[in-house]
Amino acid sequence: MATRTFRVxxxxxxxxxxKEYTVETQPGMVVLDGIHRIQAEHAGDLAVRWxxxxxxxxxxxxxxxxxxxxxxxxxxNSLPEGTITVQPLKTFPLIKDLVTDVKWNYEQNKRxxxxxxxxxxxxxxxxxxxxxxxxxxxxxxxxxxxxxxxVCHVLRDxxxxxxxxxxxxxxxxxxxxxxxxxxxxxxPKIRKEFGSGWCNITRCCTEVCPEHIGITDNGIIPMKERxxxxxxxxxxxxxxxxxxxxxx
Amino acid sequence: MAGPDVSELQTFEHDVLVIGxxxxxxxxxxxxxxxxxxxxxVCKSLLGxxxxxxxxxxxxxxxxxxxxxxxxxxxxRDTMRGGKFLNNWRMAELHAKEAPERVRELEEWxxxxxxxxxGLISQRxxxxxxxxxxxxxxDRTGLELIRTLQDHGVHQGIHVHMECxxxxxxxxxxxxxxxxxxxRETGRFVLFKAKAVVLATGGAGKAWRVTSNSWEYSGDGxxxxxxxxxxxxxxxxxxxxxxxxxxxxxxxxxLVTEGVRGDGGILKNKEGKRFMFGYIPERFAPETADSEExxxxxxxxxxxxxRPPELLTRDVVARAINAxxxxxxxxxxxxxxxxxxxxxxxxxxxxxxxxxxxxxxELAEVDIxxxxxxxxxxxxxxxxxxxxxxxxxxxxxxxxxxAGECAAGLHGANRLGGNSLSDLIVFGKxxxxxxxxxxxxxxxxxxxxxxxxSIIRRATEILNRESGANPFVVQExxxxxxxHNVGIIRVKHELETAVExxxxxxxxxxxxxxxxxxxYNAGWHTALDLRNLLISxxxxxxxxxxxEESRGxxxxxxxxxxxxxxxxYNIFIKRGxxxxxxxxxxxxxxxxxxLVAIAYSKIEDLESGAVGAEVK
Ligand SMILES: Cc1cc2nc3c(=O)[nH]c(=O)nc-3n(C[C@H](O)[C@H](O)[C@H](O)COP(=O)(O)OP(=O)(O)OC[C@H]3O[C@@H](n4cnc5c(N)ncnc54)[C@H](O)[C@@H]3O)c2cc1C
Ligand code: SF4
Ligand code: SF4
Ligand code: FES
Numbered sequence: 001m002a003t004r005t006f007r008v009x010x011x012x013x014x015x016x017x018x019k020e021y022t023v024e025t026q027p028g029m030v031v032l033d034g035i036h037r038i039q040a041e042h043a044g045d046l047a048v049r050w051x052x053x054x055x056x057x058x059x060x061x062x063x064x065x066x067x068x069x070x071x072x073x074x075x076x077n078s079l080p081e082g083t084i085t086v087q088p089l090k091t092f093p094l095i096k097d098l099v100t101d102v103k104w105n106y107e108q109n110k111r112x113x114x115x116x117x118x119x120x121x122x123x124x125x126x127x128x129x130x131x132x133x134x135x136x137x138x139x140x141x142x143x144x145x146x147x148x149x150x151v152c153h154v155l156r157d158x159x160x161x162x163x164x165x166x167x168x169x170x171x172x173x174x175x176x177x178x179x180x181x182x183x184x185x186x187x188p189k190i191r192k193e194f195g196s197g198w199c200n201i202t203r204c205c206t207e208v209c210p211e212h213i214g215i216t217d218n219g220i221i222p223m224k225e226r227x228x229x230x231x232x233x234x235x236x237x238x239x240x241x242x243x244x245x246x247x248x
Numbered sequence: 249m250a251g252p253d254v255s256e257l258q259t260f261e262h263d264v265l266v267i268g269x270x271x272x273x274x275x276x277x278x279x280x281x282x283x284x285x286x287x288x289x290v291c292k293s294l295l296g297x298x299x300x301x302x303x304x305x306x307x308x309x310x311x312x313x314x315x316x317x318x319x320x321x322x323x324x325r326d327t328m329r330g331g332k333f334l335n336n337w338r339m340a341e342l343h344a345k346e347a348p349e350r351v352r353e354l355e356e357w358x359x360x361x362x363x364x365x366x367g368l369i370s371q372r373x374x375x376x377x378x379x380x381x382x383x384x385x386x387d388r389t390g391l392e393l394i395r396t397l398q399d400h401g402v403h404q405g406i407h408v409h410m411e412c413x414x415x416x417x418x419x420x421x422x423x424x425x426x427x428x429x430x431x432r433e434t435g436r437f438v439l440f441k442a443k444a445v446v447l448a449t450g451g452a453g454k455a456w457r458v459t460s461n462s463w464e465y466s467g468d469g470x471x472x473x474x475x476x477x478x479x480x481x482x483x484x485x486x487x488x489x490x491x492x493x494x495x496x497x498x499x500x501x502x503l504v505t506e507g508v509r510g511d512g513g514i515l516k517n518k519e520g521k522r523f524m525f526g527y528i529p530e531r532f533a534p535e536t537a538d539s540e541e542x543x544x545x546x547x548x549x550x551x552x553x554x555r556p557p558e559l560l561t562r563d564v565v566a567r568a569i570n571a572x573x574x575x576x577x578x579x580x581x582x583x584x585x586x587x588x589x590x591x592x593x594x595x596x597x598x599x600x601x602x603x604x605x606x607x608x609x610e611l612a613e614v615d616i617x618x619x620x621x622x623x624x625x626x627x628x629x630x631x632x633x634x635x636x637x638x639x640x641x642x643x644x645x646x647x648x649x650x651a652g653e654c655a656a657g658l659h660g661a662n663r664l665g666g667n668s669l670s671d672l673i674v675f676g677k678x679x680x681x682x683x684x685x686x687x688x689x690x691x692x693x694x695x696x697x698x699x700x701x702s703i704i705r706r707a708t709e710i711l712n713r714e715s716g717a718n719p720f721v722v723q724e725x726x727x728x729x730x731x732h733n734v735g736i737i738r739v740k741h742e743l744e745t746a747v748e749x750x751x752x753x754x755x756x757x758x759x760x761x762x763x764x765x766x767x768y769n770a771g772w773h774t775a776l777d778l779r780n781l782l783i784s785x786x787x788x789x790x791x792x793x794x795x796e797e798s799r800g801x802x803x804x805x806x807x808x809x810x811x812x813x814x815x816x817y818n819i820f821i822k823r824g825x826x827x828x829x830x831x832x833x834x835x836x837x838x839x840x841x842x843l844v845a846i847a848y849s850k851i852e853d854l855e856s857g858a859v860g861a862e863v864k
Contacts, residue, residue: 028498046770051293054499054503057297057462096767120356137360137385
């Protein structure tokens with residue numbers, strides 16, 4: 001019977017240590033299966049977050065062999081032979097074992113001005129063309145796994161949580177700004193309160209996104225450009241907006 | 249915790265407390281907030297992670313954007329036929345009528361559905377729906393629904409309590425006046441007082457081993473309502489989705505969306521035969537293609553062609569797959585083949601079914617643009633649940649409401665794909681409105697300290713117990729047992745065995761231990777879920793034993809075929825005076841004449857106006 005050894009972080013905000021557990025493996029097993037075997041056989045109180053076990057809910061984020069990943073989508077046979085190290089996301093405060101406190105993200109979401117749609121057409125419908133919603137739909141694929149937030153150095157290393165909303169919410173902003181029905185203007189806030197200037201386009205967020213969203217190139221850079229347009233040349237912006245050349 | 253002081257418990261007071269933050273709970277909370285109520289919303293997981301997030305194919309609403317022949321009457325008729333006429337007439341009517349406006353409202357709140365060529369919300373074909381009817385976003389419609397409601401909801405002043413599990417409801421006399429729960433993070437208990445409580449907790453699929461459901465589906469709402477004295481109904485109807493993954497073992501049961509078949513995917517056995525043509529039930533024969541040639545024409549949009557048999561209702565397709573496997577014509581790992589690769593160009597598959605593409609690529613190392621998928625039935629959905637009033641969604645316990653998968657009635661003996669997401673928004677709103685109406689007319693009641701303490705005692709015993717059963721093992725045994733004895737094809741002696749085994753499992757569960765701190769303790773959570781799983785599993789088993797016929801999702805090997813006699817009854821479950829489970833069949837009220845005529849009409853007569861024209 002094949003087995004695999006896991007080095008799992010055990011502890012809480014007061015400290016902790018890695019512990020090793022060995023479990024039997026089955027074909028196709030993912031890291032989250034391994035954790036579940038550990039819970040059932042060795043450590044019933046091991047804390048881990050998960051829901052769908054199908055890469056759809058974004059609950060099971062952790063750092064596997066040092067890389068932020070979804071544990072339900074990481075097959076054991078995709079990792080190099082030997083012990084597998086699993087630890088919690090580093091950017092957020094630890095609650096216990098593999099579970100971190102991600103509430104900060106929910107607070108950022110609340111600060112973002114919601115969609116303000118234009119009126120419906122006379123027949124009660126909204127009309128939008130598929131090619132105009134494609135880019136919005138790309139951002140709406142986000143499953144809020146917060147892996148991008150975890151890896152972004154502005155948050156991870158520089159702890160600018162009070163000045164930068166992070167890549168996840170930059171694409172939420174981009175999504176609203178590019179929404180064909182929207183009439184709200186968030187550009188001033190994107191610059192000031194949400195801190196678009198902090199991003200220096202390292203693209204680490206894009207690399208880890210399990211939904212393969214072009215976070216940096218398709219979301220953040222266009223937002224940065226709109227900020228620059230506006231503050232560099234407000235007149236041009238005004239004309240664009242009034243005479244319909246805008247990207248809305 | 250020997251005798252904690254109830255007055256020192258952390259306490260929240262709301263007009264309405266909504267338990268569950270999937271589509272139904274979020275929609276209910278939004279309705280309450282819109283009426284200016286102080287609204288609390290509790291969920292076991294983080295916000296936005298509820299089961300609803302996994303829904304793939306779409307939500308059904310007769311908007312007629314793709315085929316203008318569609319309207320609420322056709323949707324209503326499809327729902328009743330799919331449910332084998334056991335549905336609650338009024339709920340099926342309200343659902344079909346109100347779904348389109350509920351879907352359009354989502355657009356107002358930011359949802360971005362796939363579009364038609366003229367820029368309207370696009371709609372796709374699905375099993376049992378006569379016309380393309382499912383509003384969708386690729387194969388991630390549930391994510392779109394939950395995120396839209398979440399992003400809208402956080403601006404409505406709703407008090408969200410995340411990662412908080414409710415253990416039981418609190419009553420003042422007959423009435424529900426609150427609930428007691430614990431925070432997963434700390435294990436501390438928390439008290440909620442409310443004038444009205446809405447349950448939106450979803451199903452109990454985790455009582456089976458092969459299921460598309462997540463850990464949250466432990467039947468908490470069903471069990472809490474049952475303990476509080478509410479009636480449950482229709483629990484024998486558990487839907488096995490025909491296409492779950494079968495290989496590798498790690499993902500056995502994970503869903504493969506019906507959208508694959510809606511977009512042209514076909515089912516084949518190991519001999520390469522497209523076997524569904526051999527399983528068309530008489531009732532559906534006039535509306536189903538009888539040759540591959542006709543089925544292909546339908547797929548190309550020929551309106552005179554009839555629908556392919558792969559899009560028959562789920563009960564029919566699941567039984568057919570089961571029969572093929574039993575006859576030795578199954579695939580390598582005990583399923584059948586679902587082929588989209590030979591039907592659509594690779595690029596289109598990736599565009600229309602992106603998450604299926606990734607799911608198979610990453611979890612099964614199968615490229616669905618070149619190879620067929622291996623699929624088989626997986627426990628998917630509870631048609632049954634808590635009995636509710638069709639208009640207000642109030643249960644049989646005053647002040648307690650229920651909506652979404654945990655409520656019963658809309659789907660009868662079998663749910664059509666896509667009719668759940670629309671159920672959530674139609675009846676989530678209605679439950680919210682109903683609860684507010686109740687809260688307007690009633691004061692907050694009295695909390696009974698003794699009830700609070702006994703719930704706390706039950707929970708803390710598990711932590712204090714030094715020896716006893718491993719909760720994970722008890723849960724696995726239950727799952728194994730249910731998959732074996734209360735599966736897709738049922739028979740008396742196995743159901744009886746299940747009832748016996750459930751008694752043993754209950755005893756074991758009562759000794760479950762999770763000796764450690766209460767902070768984010770998975771063993772403790774699992775042990776606490778066991779009571780609810782066991783109540784749900786027992787209710788299903790006993791109802792299945794009583795219904796001596798095969799109808800919709802409930803198939804009895806010893807009583808094949810629908811029996812007219814049984815169409816008269818729904819099965820109800822209630823807690824008896826000594827705590828025993830009481831199961832009884834009760835006669836259904838006859839449906840309103842006009843609706844009955846529509847449900848049983850020939851489609852031509854309905855569309856020509858010969859039938860149902862007077863029904864508004
Ligand atoms: C893989 C998959 C695909 C599907 N695809 C479709 C589809 O395409 N179309 C369709 O119409 N339907 C589909 N369904 C069915 C549909 O998704 C579900 O029936 C529906 O989402 C249930 O929603 P809900 O609001 O009732 O409950 P859920 O979304 O399951 O939410 C339940 C909520 O209750 C909370 N809860 C439970 N117990 C407690 C407790 N004790 N204390 C506090 N909170 C609690 C949970 O935390 C959660 O927030 C699919 C289902 C699955 C599994
Ligand atoms: S590209 Fe910007 S947002 Fe993304 S990780 Fe780098 S700095 Fe952070
Ligand atoms: S953008 Fe990608 S990485 Fe970031 S939270 Fe969303 S899905 Fe996760
Ligand atoms: S458990 Fe849902 S993404 Fe992993």
